[in-house]
Amino acid sequence: MIRWIVALVLVLGLGSCKDDPVREVVLAQTPEGRSFYFMEARGKGVDQVAMTIAWPTDWVYDAGNNPAVPHIAAQTILSGGTEDLRPQDVMTFFNxxxxxxxxxxxxxxxxxxxxxxxxxxxQVIAIANEMLVTPQLDPDWVTRMTEDFRARVEDSWTQSSTHxxxxxxxxxxxxxxxWRGIDLPDRSVxxxxxxxxxxxxxxxTIVGNNLTIVVTGALSAQDAGEAVDSLLAGLPDGPAVQKPTTEPDFEPITVLLHRPEAEKTLVAFTGELPSADRGHDFETHLALQLFARSGDGPLFEAVRTNLRASYGFGAWYANMNRAIRVLNIAGEVETAKLQETVDVVRETYSAYRTGPETQAFAGMRxxxxxxxxxxxxxxxVAADVILQLALDGLDPAQATPFEQQVKEMTPQALTDTLTTAFPAAQSLSVIAVSADADALPGACVITEIAQIERCK
Structure with a gap:
């Protein structure tokens, strides 16, 4: 399915092997004056270079644009070959x-x-540059990529979890x-x-200005700058990107989507978390790990061990865009125990949020x-970490001490994050899918996703 934008990613920090020099993130300039973040990484096991570039886009925010285009374009441009190389030739060379x-x-x-x-x-830069600047977009290749994408989307819509x-x-x-850009509810587009x-x-979109660029690996800053200029050579400047503000609605609701063909009952709890630029990433991740850990975690014990109602439950966060982050607690449950599961999860989450047990804290930290x-x-991985920090408006130079930041995390910091950044239990929405329309008494029951407005 079309996954959550920036689906759960563990924010990782940058370390160095004992045989490496200390790795440092710096803001550098290419010979042609482009700014980029650079981290030289050499030593045992480091034999590659990674370049990561972010082009800002507002395509899906415009209702007049086809929301499927970015997905197919991204898949097609770097797979469609060059004037002299067929797609399979490029693939063979890269492999x-x-x-x-x-x-x-x-x-x-x-x-x-x-x-x-x-x-x-x-050689790699020359091939990639040609595909970026003058993509072939052969109609037959576009048709093949489009059909491949359509098949994957249609397959995902057969699953209750997608709904x-x-x-x-x-x-x-x-x-x-x-929303239409993320989920493509109208697959005909x-x-x-x-x-x-x-x-x-x-x-x-694929233009030469307003970019965020990162280069890491076994090369010098001079070579990295030349690589950036060569990769982007020939790309014209593009228009300014203007995105409207998206106002999320986290007002709690309880909804059951009735799907008679559903083979299992699923339930999700969702709530608002602070966006990535507000910090708390490590604490948030560890808090969710402790809550949902297998065996003796509070969520596991409550739903799986004691209630014996679930076939698997998890907790994580996901970003819809860079400003909207969502807490998710979800799993497959026994239909007859859906209401009891909802009550138990709320009670367990509420108790954990206000008084987390920290017995396993040190080991998991x-x-x-x-x-x-x-x-x-x-x-x-290092390049992506640096890029995400930059896009969140944070200082990529902080990437280097992340390992130490984790080691210095305290149980009190975890507790503070849970009580100040996590939503209260009564603020969580409940979204269920089941073949039994009566499985969740009191829920707003609908048969189509578009009917959700009647539940607010």
Whole structure:
């Protein structure tokens, strides 16, 4: 399905191997004057370069634009080959050289990622530049990419989980362009995408100005700057991006979507969390890990061990755009125990939010710190961390001490985050999907997602 924008991502920090020099994020300039964030990373196991670029976009905020275009365009541009290389030739070259390139469309940015060995830089950059500046957009290739995307979307809509999450997002966002861009409730727009649409999107989106750029890995700042200029050479400046403010609605509601064909009953609790630029990321992540951990976590014990009503429950957060972050607690439950499960989850969450048990805190905190250190040895991960910090308006230079920040986290900091940043239990909405229309007494029962307005 079309996933939550910036779905749950563990915000990782940057470490260095004991044989590495200290890694430092700096703001550098290319020979042609472009600003970019740079972190040199050399040492054992570091043999690649990662370039990450964010192009701002307001495409899906305009109701006059086809919301399927960004998804198909991003998939097509870096897979459609060049004037001299067929798509399969480019794929073979990248695979043979252990290189990687892709574009991902979100509602606020198009994120481009390019990973390669330092010695392959000239060839990889030249191919990627041609695909960015003059994408082929062959009609047959566009049709193939469009059909592939349509099939994946249609398949996702056969699943009850898709209906539940689309309904949850519609309840929060309303029937606005950004929601239609995330979830594509009208799948017929996919078949309406043409090469001309992709060219229009490319002309206004993949441009040479207003970019956020990050380069990390085994190269010098001079080489990194030259790589940036070469990759972006020939891209014209584009128009200013203007996005309207999206006002979310987190007024709590209880809704049951009746789907007679549903093979299982699902339920989700949603609530508002502060956006990423407000901080609390590590505390938020660890608080949810402690709450939903398998075996002896409060949520697991309440729903799975004691009530024996769930086949699996989890808790996480997700971002709809860079300003709207949502708390999710969800799982599959026994239909006959749906109401009891809703009551138990509310009670368990309320007790945890106001008085979390911290017996497992130290061990899980140290595990998180170890994950931070291990995962960010990869320049690709490091580049994405730096980029996300920059896009959130935070200082990417703070990336270097993240491992230490995790180690210094205290139980009191966790408690403070839960009580000040997490929504109260009574502020959570309940969204359920079931074949039994009477499974949740008192709920607003609907049969179509568009009927959600009657529940407010």
């Amino acid at each position: 043979d050289h252990n290189a990687f390139g892709r574009l991902d469309a979100t509602v606020d940015h198009v994120i481009g990622r390019l990973v390669f060995a330092p010695e392959d830089r000239p 539940m999450w689309v309904l949850a997002r519609r309840a929060i966002l309303g029937d606005v362009p950004i 996919i078949a309406q995408v043409t090469p001309a649409d992709l060219k229009a999107w490319h002309a206004t 140290d595990d998180l710190a170890a994950d931070v250190k291990e995962n960010t040895q990869n320049p690709d």
